[in-house]
Amino acid sequence: xxxxxxxxxxxxxxxxxxxxxxxxxxxxxxxxxxxxxxxxxxxxxxxxxxxxxxxxxxxxxxxxxxxxxxxxxxxxxxxxxxxxxxxxxxxxxxxxxxxxxxxxxxxxxxxxxxxxxxxxxxxxxxxxxxxxxxxxxxxxxxxxxxxxxxxxxxxxxxxxxxxxxxxxxxxxxxxxxxxxxxxxxxxxxxxxxxxxxxxxxxxxxxxxxxxxxxxxxxxxxxxxxxxxxxxxxxxxxxxxxxxxxxxxxxxxxxxxxxxxxxxxxxxxxxxxxxxxxxxxxxxxxxxxxxxxxxxxxxxxxxxxxxxxxxxxxxxxxxxx
Numbered sequence: 001x002x003x004x005x006x007x008x009x010x011x012x013x014x015x016x017x018x019x020x021x022x023x024x025x026x027x028x029x030x031x032x033x034x035x036x037x038x039x040x041x042x043x044x045x046x047x048x049x050x051x052x053x054x055x056x057x058x059x060x061x062x063x064x065x066x067x068x069x070x071x072x073x074x075x076x077x078x079x080x081x082x083x084x085x086x087x088x089x090x091x092x093x094x095x096x097x098x099x100x101x102x103x104x105x106x107x108x109x110x111x112x113x114x115x116x117x118x119x120x121x122x123x124x125x126x127x128x129x130x131x132x133x134x135x136x137x138x139x140x141x142x143x144x145x146x147x148x149x150x151x152x153x154x155x156x157x158x159x160x161x162x163x164x165x166x167x168x169x170x171x172x173x174x175x176x177x178x179x180x181x182x183x184x185x186x187x188x189x190x191x192x193x194x195x196x197x198x199x200x201x202x203x204x205x206x207x208x209x210x211x212x213x214x215x216x217x218x219x220x221x222x223x224x225x226x227x228x229x230x231x232x233x234x235x236x237x238x239x240x241x242x243x244x245x246x247x248x249x250x251x252x253x254x255x256x257x258x259x260x261x262x263x264x265x266x267x268x269x270x271x272x273x274x275x276x277x278x279x280x281x282x283x284x285x286x287x288x289x290x291x292x293x294x295x296x297x298x299x300x301x302x303x304x305x306x307x308x309x310x311x312x313x314x315x316x317x318x319x320x
Contacts, residue, residue, distance in 0.1 A: 006306050008059035008090035014080060016064030018073045019281050022097060023063045025295035049079045051087050059306050060089040066100030067257045067280040074100065078126040085127030093130040093305060094123055097279035097294065098255045102137035120144040132301055134279055135226045135254040152301060153315040154254040154277050157292045159189045171195050171219040175237045179225045186224050197237040217245030227255035231262040235269045242270045256282050
């Protein structure tokens, strides 16, 4: 089949300040240099940006994870997009390895905003023509944008890694009902049984695991979820499964945005190993953490977007 030719000039990849190491790793995979941009913060906290090379007619990719400090990182991304638009970029793709505010995706109480939709509107208004993101917490977020969204899954990396291990005694477990669909996908792909933990939340960081459905006694458990911040849900679920006879416990979490309190909680937990990615700069980790590099999947996605090729097979795994 003849490969599509991009209507734009070359690829230009710009990095925000949130995760420069990942951007450099992606560019190393693509064998191109990170494009030059000057980003500074003025004494009053305002952010200044100057693109230091021509982007006229180019296919521009701006990579920025929007984890802590989320507001600063989002504002920096919006300013970078605006700078590229005013410099006559041919197309601008906002690449968000971690999409902040994703959990505020519904109006579940009176008089609360749907902040994820607000952020989507801001990105489009700033000038983004396309979005590339990974594990955006819920699939409905794709519909918040009025521009194309390519949604990648870290499960492609995790499952590839897990298939090199002995999974005969493995049970896939979700930490709550929200991650149940993800757990089903892992269980189907690895041909493992499934378990489910029920929980009750009493506030933003007060969680109690209540019960578990599925075979746990004597089994090796793998929790799957898209992010961990305070780790209270994960630690409470691990404690419950240990009481129910779990042999060992691992966790595969895409976005590791642990607070110091969350890290301290994990240090004292029954979890033996954490699989995670470098979608954000990980502030706290130890020898139990195995960090998988997402540079190849993002690099391949960027190449295919530029060449107008399908990226479906980058996340085409049984059950997903």
